[in-house]
Amino acid sequence: xxxxxxxxxxGLMMETGLVAAWYKNEGDKVEKGEVIAEMETEKMSSPxxxxxxxxxxxxxxxxxxxxxxxxFMGYIGEPGxxxxxxxxxxxxxxxxVDLQQDRQMESVNFIRISPLAKKIAKENxxxxxxxxxxxxxxxxxxxxxxxxVANRKTCVVPVTMPIPGIEDSYLPYGxxxxxxxxxxxxxxxxxxxxxxxxxxxxxxMKRVRNQFNLGVENHDxxxxxGFLVKIVARAIEGYPVVNASLEGTQIHRHGAINIGxxxxxxxxxxVPVVKNxxxxxxxxxxxxxxxxxxxxxxxxxxxxxxxxxxxTVSSLGAYDSxxxxxxxxxxxxxxxxxxxxxxxxxxxxNGEVVIRPMLPLSLVFDHRVIDGAPAAEFLRLVMxxxxxxxxxxx
Amino acid sequence: xxxxxxxxxxxxxxxxxxxxxxxxxxxxxVHVIEENRVGGTCLNVGCIPTKALLHTAxxxxxxKDEEKNGLIIDSSSVDMxxxxxxxxxxxxxxxxxxxxxxxxNSITLHKGHAVIKADKSVIIDNxxxxxxxxxxxxxxxxxxxxxxxxxxxxxxxxxxEALDLKExxxxxxxxxxxVIGIEFAYLFNALGVKVTIVELQPRILPTIDxxxxxxxxxxxxxxxxxxxxxxKLLSAQQENHALAVxxxxxxxxxxxxxxxxxxxxxxxxxxxxxxxEQSGISMNRAAIAVDSNYMTSVRDVYAIGDCNGKIxxxxxxxxxxxxxxxxxxxxxVTRSGDIxxxxxxxxxxxxxxxxTEEQLREAGTTYQVGRFPMAGxxxxxxxxxxxxxxKILTGARYGEVLGMHIIGSNATDLIAEGTLAISAExxxxxxxxxxxxxxxxxxxxxxxxxxxxxxAIHWPPSRKK
Numbered sequence: 001x002x003x004x005x006x007x008x009x010x011g012l013m014m015e016t017g018l019v020a021a022w023y024k025n026e027g028d029k030v031e032k033g034e035v036i037a038e039m040e041t042e043k044m045s046s047p048x049x050x051x052x053x054x055x056x057x058x059x060x061x062x063x064x065x066x067x068x069x070x071x072f073m074g075y076i077g078e079p080g081x082x083x084x085x086x087x088x089x090x091x092x093x094x095x096x097v098d099l100q101q102d103r104q105m106e107s108v109n110f111i112r113i114s115p116l117a118k119k120i121a122k123e124n125x126x127x128x129x130x131x132x133x134x135x136x137x138x139x140x141x142x143x144x145x146x147x148x149v150a151n152r153k154t155c156v157v158p159v160t161m162p163i164p165g166i167e168d169s170y171l172p173y174g175x176x177x178x179x180x181x182x183x184x185x186x187x188x189x190x191x192x193x194x195x196x197x198x199x200x201x202x203x204x205m206k207r208v209r210n211q212f213n214l215g216v217e218n219h220d221x222x223x224x225x226g227f228l229v230k231i232v233a234r235a236i237e238g239y240p241v242v243n244a245s246l247e248g249t250q251i252h253r254h255g256a257i258n259i260g261x262x263x264x265x266x267x268x269x270x271v272p273v274v275k276n277x278x279x280x281x282x283x284x285x286x287x288x289x290x291x292x293x294x295x296x297x298x299x300x301x302x303x304x305x306x307x308x309x310x311x312t313v314s315s316l317g318a319y320d321s322x323x324x325x326x327x328x329x330x331x332x333x334x335x336x337x338x339x340x341x342x343x344x345x346x347x348x349x350n351g352e353v354v355i356r357p358m359l360p361l362s363l364v365f366d367h368r369v370i371d372g373a374p375a376a377e378f379l380r381l382v383m384x385x386x387x388x389x390x391x392x393x394x
Numbered sequence: 395x396x397x398x399x400x401x402x403x404x405x406x407x408x409x410x411x412x413x414x415x416x417x418x419x420x421x422x423x424v425h426v427i428e429e430n431r432v433g434g435t436c437l438n439v440g441c442i443p444t445k446a447l448l449h450t451a452x453x454x455x456x457x458k459d460e461e462k463n464g465l466i467i468d469s470s471s472v473d474m475x476x477x478x479x480x481x482x483x484x485x486x487x488x489x490x491x492x493x494x495x496x497x498x499n500s501i502t503l504h505k506g507h508a509v510i511k512a513d514k515s516v517i518i519d520n521x522x523x524x525x526x527x528x529x530x531x532x533x534x535x536x537x538x539x540x541x542x543x544x545x546x547x548x549x550x551x552x553x554x555e556a557l558d559l560k561e562x563x564x565x566x567x568x569x570x571x572x573v574i575g576i577e578f579a580y581l582f583n584a585l586g587v588k589v590t591i592v593e594l595q596p597r598i599l600p601t602i603d604x605x606x607x608x609x610x611x612x613x614x615x616x617x618x619x620x621x622x623x624x625x626k627l628l629s630a631q632q633e634n635h636a637l638a639v640x641x642x643x644x645x646x647x648x649x650x651x652x653x654x655x656x657x658x659x660x661x662x663x664x665x666x667x668x669x670x671e672q673s674g675i676s677m678n679r680a681a682i683a684v685d686s687n688y689m690t691s692v693r694d695v696y697a698i699g700d701c702n703g704k705i706x707x708x709x710x711x712x713x714x715x716x717x718x719x720x721x722x723x724x725x726x727v728t729r730s731g732d733i734x735x736x737x738x739x740x741x742x743x744x745x746x747x748x749x750t751e752e753q754l755r756e757a758g759t760t761y762q763v764g765r766f767p768m769a770g771x772x773x774x775x776x777x778x779x780x781x782x783x784x785k786i787l788t789g790a791r792y793g794e795v796l797g798m799h800i801i802g803s804n805a806t807d808l809i810a811e812g813t814l815a816i817s818a819e820x821x822x823x824x825x826x827x828x829x830x831x832x833x834x835x836x837x838x839x840x841x842x843x844x845x846x847x848x849x850a851i852h853w854p855p856s857r858k859k
Contacts, residue, residue: 114818114819114820115794115818115819115820115821115823115824116792116794116819116820116821117819119792119793119794119821120792136728141819142794142819215724217721217724217726217727291685
């Protein structure tokens with residue numbers, strides 16, 4: 001009876017092994033315990049010994065084939081022993097799959113995925129082997145695939161896109177679209193605005209956030225935006241000039257620090273408000289933003305949850321494109337902070353060039369209420385808190 | 395943190411006691427406070443005692459059928475004392491079982507009434523004070539009281555009292571055609587009581603798929619249960635030894651005479667008098683407001699089961715209890731989700747999970763239906779439930795199971811397959827691919843799945859649907 005030669009498991013984390021060498025050819029005699037081939041993983045290589053004596057009947061996985069642990073590499077048997085061709089092909093199909101090519105469909109890697117999720121993935125031509133499952137024991141469920149497909153649609157622009165007959169189309173300018181438009185125009189026509197740009201070293205903020213999130217459940221992790229709302233609220237406490245509204249003949253400097261967070265939704269833009277952000281913990285703010293933006297996307301926000309803001313934060317960081325921009329002030333507030341993508345950048349520190357994660361900030365303010373110098377001072381304070389979060393936030 | 399987390403659970407019902415055991419498993423020091431007996435409504439005055447009585451009632455009901463099948467019964471009658479004693483025996487044994495589990499898991503049980511203070515400390519009977527790392531409120535619910543004229547007459551009873559009747563009334567009116575009212579209607583009718591159901595909605599069991607409830611309604615009518623829908627109970631009056639119940643039905647009023655009027659119009663969270671708002675806990679009317687981890691507006695205070703008003707079922711409370719405790723302990727949360735089956739223990743039984751056809755229509759979901767009548771199933775025929783039906787609803791595009799609705803014998807057991815199918819996101823094809831044992835009623839589930847695809851095997855194509 002033919003003996004199977006299988007890809008061994010080396011180390012707990014091994015996903016695949018590469019057939020690095022065959023020391024025998026088909027038909028060669030092999031002795032039990034003799035090294036007949038070599039495999040390697042990203043971390044190490046290991047000899048493969050014959051499990052029995054006989055001849056090398058068949059090599060299924062030639063050098064260069066990547067196999068999961070237990071994948072079939074070949075057979076040892078009696079000289080002249082026939083292996084049913086179909087068995088070989090079958091095993092070859094089952095075991096010696098070229099993962100690069102066929103990983104996505106009936107892969108030998110056992111992937112926990114629900115039948116519904118599998119169907120949706122197939123229909124969308126999605127390689128689900130890289131999707132992280134949120135179901136029991138990491139099983140991929142329909143929600144995971146739907147989210148991946150949706151993200152793919154928003155993030156990835158195909159390089160070659162078939163161009164069908166391009167026709168004009170007309171979309172209604174009404175509802176949420178129109179109300180956004182009118183608010184923007186109103187702000188644009190009302191406020192003489194100035195923008196200050198600055199780039200700040202966010203090494204410390206990153207470090208503190210990572211430390212905070214260590215071992216914390218995903219849904220309770222502090223988000224970057226959550227951290228920045230906390231930081232901005234702290235900075236406003238120290239420098240409340242920017243937390244104001246022009247009301248007729250008075251400038252109303254607000255006692256409450258209510259930070260609006262701009263959220264992109266399918267049909268436009270909503271700005272839910274984190275009330276009294278300076279009095280809330282980082283965890284509370286992160287939770288609240290997660291809840292508000294989740295419901296904003298599902299159109300489930302109550303009007304009062306989008307009112308009462310005194311300062312707005314708008315982040316485009318997640319898009320990994322924009323650095324500086326000039327967001328429009330959310331009236332009747334007087335300032336808005338735009339946050340761009342964090343980028344590793346060479347900077348000079350103590351006369352040496354080092355790489356630091358730099359965060360671009362754009363502070364747009366209404367010059368009727370805030371002058372350039374105090375705005376610059378406020379921005380400096382925001383930068384101080386970002387650079388030394390422990391000092392200011394504890 | 396040093397040492398064990400200390401968890402205080404108020405209420406020892408199916409939410410609280412399951413939460414307590416899970417917390418002990420995860421290494422917490424657990425205290426449960428219960429003012430009555432552990433097991434809550436479910437074990438003491440709900441699921442378990444009703445099912446104990448229903449078991450005997452069903453046998454009594456079936457004896458009449460079995461006479462046709464060759465069983466000669468000289469005489470049969472109901473001994474209420476023995477029936478009630480047996481019910482109590484089952485309850486006592488299960489309550490004792492929970493107490494035993496508490497001991498085995500080193501859970502401390504405190505007897506008394508607990509209130510929670512603003513500093514999250516818990517005071518028992520104004521005497522003992524407990525302070526822990528987290529508090530789980532598992533307060534349960536109680537029957538809703540409707541203040542109609544005569545609602546406090548001695549013959550007007552709620553479900554708890556109905557479980558403790560010393561003798562059978564000759565006639566009973568049941569206000570409410572929900573699950574509780576329907577089960578009591580079957581129970582008392584089977585025991586020989588003339589039963590009339592008064593339901594305000596256009597149909598009984600309004601949350602169950604209408605096709606299923608129509609079958610039950612027909613069965614009930616054939617058993618002699620009178621059902622009044624779109625009917626409002628106006629008042630009750632004592633007349634000699636009977637109650638005169640005034641009912642308005644389609645604008646016409648009529649009087650029903652009965653010995654007992656059972657009010658079964660639903661349950662309300664057991665939150666009155668708990669002074670929760672004084673402790674800063676936000677409420678949704680009578681229910682405690684919670685987030686997706688069952689945490690209330692106060693950090694480290696959780697609310698599970700009936701008292702948060704989400705799903706008033708024992709098994710939902712247990713699942714929520716496990717999720718909440720895992721969240722408190724920083725353990726990966728099981729998150730049982732919202733696929734909650736519901737069961738009606740009449741004969742025939744009803745088991746339902748997922749969306750009803752009415753809900754799918756209303757949501758505008760495109761769906762497919764597969765049906766298999768129990769009349770095509772050998773085992774169902776033997777058991778005399780050929781009027782039953784398995785109905786499977788699937789998404790039109792992918793064929794995933796969206797709802798399963800079963801009426802027939804063993805429906806409450808069979809529905810577990812539907813719950814698994816929906817929570818594991820199985821399709822009709824997966825149900826067909828699983829071999830079902832013969833002869834069993836479970837074959838009807840497989841057949842209904844076949845019907846979604848290309849038609850059932852044991853049902854002629856022309857007659858299907």
